[in-house]
Amino acid sequence: MKRCMRIAAVLTAAALTTTACGSSGSGDGGEDGGDVNLTMTWWGNDDRAQRYNEAIEAYEAENPGVSVTTSFVDYPNYWPARATEAAGRSLPDVMQMDVSYLRQFASNGQLLDFAEVEGDGVDLSGLPDPLIPSGQVEGAQYGIPVATNAFTLFTDAAGLAQVGVELPENPTWEEYHDFLREVATAGGTTEDGQPVYGAGDYTGVFWMFIHWLNQQGIEAFTEDGELGFTQDDLETWLSSVDDLRAEGLLIPPARINQLSPLSPFDAGETTSEMTWDNFAAGYATNNPDVELELQPIPSDDPENPGLFLKPSMLFSIGANTDHPEEAAALIDYLVNDPEVGDVFGTSQGLRASSFQRDAMTMEGLDAEVAAYEESIEPLLVDSPPPPVEGFGTIEARLLEITENINYGTVSVEDAAAQWYSEAEQTLADNQ
Amino acid sequence: MTRTTAEPGTRTVDESARTPEQHATARRSARRSRDRRHKLVFHLVTGALVVVVLYPAVWMLVSSFRPSAQIIGNVSIVPTEVTLDNFVAAFNGIGGVSFWTFFMNSTILAVGSVVGIALSSAVSAYALARIDFRGRRVWFGLMIATLLLPVHVIIIPQYIVFNNLGLVNTYWPLLIGKFLATEAFFVFLMVQFMRNLPRELDEAARIDGAGHLRIFGSIMLPLMKPALVTSSIFAFIWSWNDFLGPLLYLKDPNLYSLPIALRLYVDQTTGAANFGPQMATAVLALVPVLIFFIIFQRYIVEGVATQGLKG
Numbered sequence: 005m006k007r008c009m010r011i012a013a014v015l016t017a018a019a020l021t022t023t024a025c026g027s028s029g030s031g032d033g034g035e036d037g038g039d040v041n042l043t044m045t046w047w048g049n050d051d052r053a054q055r056y057n058e059a060i061e062a063y064e065a066e067n068p069g070v071s072v073t074t075s076f077v078d079y080p081n082y083w084p085a086r087a088t089e090a091a092g093r094s095l096p097d098v099m100q101m102d103v104s105y106l107r108q109f110a111s112n113g114q115l116l117d118f119a120e121v122e123g124d125g126v127d128l129s130g131l132p133d134p135l136i137p138s139g140q141v142e143g144a145q146y147g148i149p150v151a152t153n154a155f156t157l158f159t160d161a162a163g164l165a166q167v168g169v170e171l172p173e174n175p176t177w178e179e180y181h182d183f184l185r186e187v188a189t190a191g192g193t194t195e196d197g198q199p200v201y202g203a204g205d206y207t208g209v210f211w212m213f214i215h216w217l218n219q220q221g222i223e224a225f226t227e228d229g230e231l232g233f234t235q236d237d238l239e240t241w242l243s244s245v246d247d248l249r250a251e252g253l254l255i256p257p258a259r260i261n262q263l264s265p266l267s268p269f270d271a272g273e274t275t276s277e278m279t280w281d282n283f284a285a286g287y288a289t290n291n292p293d294v295e296l297e298l299q300p301i302p303s304d305d306p307e308n309p310g311l312f313l314k315p316s317m318l319f320s321i322g323a324n325t326d327h328p329e330e331a332a333a334l335i336d337y338l339v340n341d342p343e344v345g346d347v348f349g350t351s352q353g354l355r356a357s358s359f360q361r362d363a364m365t366m367e368g369l370d371a372e373v374a375a376y377e378e379s380i381e382p383l384l385v386d387s388p389p390p391p392v393e394g395f396g397t398i399e400a401r402l403l404e405i406t407e408n409i410n411y412g413t414v415s416v417e418d419a420a421a422q423w424y425s426e427a428e429q430t431l432a433d434n435q
Numbered sequence: 436m437t438r439t440t441a442e443p444g445t446r447t448v449d450e451s452a453r454t455p456e457q458h459a460t461a462r463r464s465a466r467r468s469r470d471r472r473h474k475l476v477f478h479l480v481t482g483a484l485v486v487v488v489l490y491p492a493v494w495m496l497v498s499s500f501r502p503s504a505q506i507i508g509n510v511s512i513v514p515t516e517v518t519l520d521n522f523v524a525a526f527n528g529i530g531g532v533s534f535w536t537f538f539m540n541s542t543i544l545a546v547g548s549v550v551g552i553a554l555s556s557a558v559s560a561y562a563l564a565r566i567d568f569r570g571r572r573v574w575f576g577l578m579i580a581t582l583l584l585p586v587h588v589i590i591i592p593q594y595i596v597f598n599n600l601g602l603v604n605t606y607w608p609l610l611i612g613k614f615l616a617t618e619a620f621f622v623f624l625m626v627q628f629m630r631n632l633p634r635e636l637d638e639a640a641r642i643d644g645a646g647h648l649r650i651f652g653s654i655m656l657p658l659m660k661p662a663l664v665t666s667s668i669f670a671f672i673w674s675w676n677d678f679l680g681p682l683l684y685l686k687d688p689n690l691y692s693l694p695i696a697l698r699l700y701v702d703q704t705t706g707a708a709n710f711g712p713q714m715a716t717a718v719l720a721l722v723p724v725l726i727f728f729i730i731f732q733r734y735i736v737e738g739v740a741t742q743g744l745k746g
Contacts, residue, residue: 049529049699049700050529053529053688053699073687074688078698078701081698084682084683091591092591289504
């Protein structure tokens, strides 16, 4: 019995020491006017980590009394970790945020509204006005855009020279379709003997559809988070490439799947692709022969290509923060300081703030992307608010359904009806 | 072998002119060739399965010596261009944290888990298997019940508790449970093992005047070696490969374990993913597990072999 008591005593002592260690370790100070310790986290790789370390060291040197503890993981694992922290009300003071998660975190009250920050807060004057709503949920600013992407039509000049086809500047949709037909019938092949196409079936890309809707003056989503377009709109869009599909002039989905995770454009098997302009660097890495050219996506009205800026990432503050002012000051520094712009270059996308962008010297591909985004600035429409919950599901579903259209297992009409009712259901479930 | 059917006199022999002995020999050789054929088929099938199972591992090993750009979309396991760059990059670490830091962190966690589980589970198992205290069956039942709780149910409450204790971003949340015998699987394993040890041993010890501590330390523990080794192997491998725990509880990259570090190379959102160093780190991360398993696996076999001879 005595021995048992002794063991119990030892265990209790161990438990007590543990607790004591913990509480002494977590004391950040701050209340006594001393040093402030901010926690900050982002998703990314080695390269991004080095850039952040450099930027934050500079910040700490300029702001004695503030230290920043950083942490990072890869994108897919970033979100379960943040969700767990949110449940424990222990989100980091400053975190990198993605537009597709902003609404979820903000509507659960886990993020700080920047309007509630006292003091100087974050200077938004450097940001393009149409971009600012992208960080707002129900009118409150929960995210500050760091850098931007815009949709573009990429063409590969080298590939096109080989097949001897040219794309007119600022093409209409009809001109673009004619171009796709010409490339596919030109009979060009890659080094491996694969036929070269103009493009894949782009109607399955939901963002592409949103841009087309913008061109028609239709908002993709209503303010209540419901679909803003009709089933007919979707059917018109999906059937716009019917002729090309019927003649087999788009790269077949089977081939696209074989090439995955590379895109056919990476592999040089298509000569054009419409996507976000930050893909440029990836294309250049994966296909060393590519000669990239960027221009606005096709539109029947050259004054309205329906383009907008999408923040590649934002910064948010956890609602549980003890140091909102210091957190906002750090974000202000990261978003607006010209030196930080130099440190990151275009690795996060084109810097959103003109304070950073104007001070940067860019070369090669970066300069090309920057010039593109500058050229479309007068044409921009307002950035859409953060996507509704369930956006990812309906986005993936559209891609699947167009794949089935291309396999010939479903008609365009049925596909549109099926997607539309499913999407309505998904959005209703997520309300 | 069903030899009895070949015994002379046990069968009627009128169907042929052969003597029973001849008949039996013929049957035996027929059976032997059939057995040989069965064996051949068996080995071919298992061989094919081994190829299927090992292919990804071999692919990983070969890929770790390939230039990063040639890894994805390449299913061949024949090396074309051999480079050591991936290993150089792997040893250089990530974001200013060296590979050896990750390696040490994983080692601390794994060794801590092994020690914690071996000690605490053995003591708890002794209590549940050998000491008659009130409510023993209820406690044992409750412990088994924790096995049925899905991990995902307890993640968030557990996180909140550790967060309120201020233990997040330390190794405590990952280790303390293991020192308190919360891993019911191991306790259960040891209880079952201990129940198979003859009670006469501890009764004899008790008659000689040994208390519980003495019986546990001098009689039970040495006999439990196979169970302890089995537990240690599992504890080591599970801890070494654990991803979710370190992901949730460790915030500082200097505390990250290898499985987390592995993921840092391939963030798809940050331009071109760096698969080469990831493969190299994966190969390096596998080495300790392999060594650990090779050293200790004979104890598992030994444990099973000596099981029947105890007493």
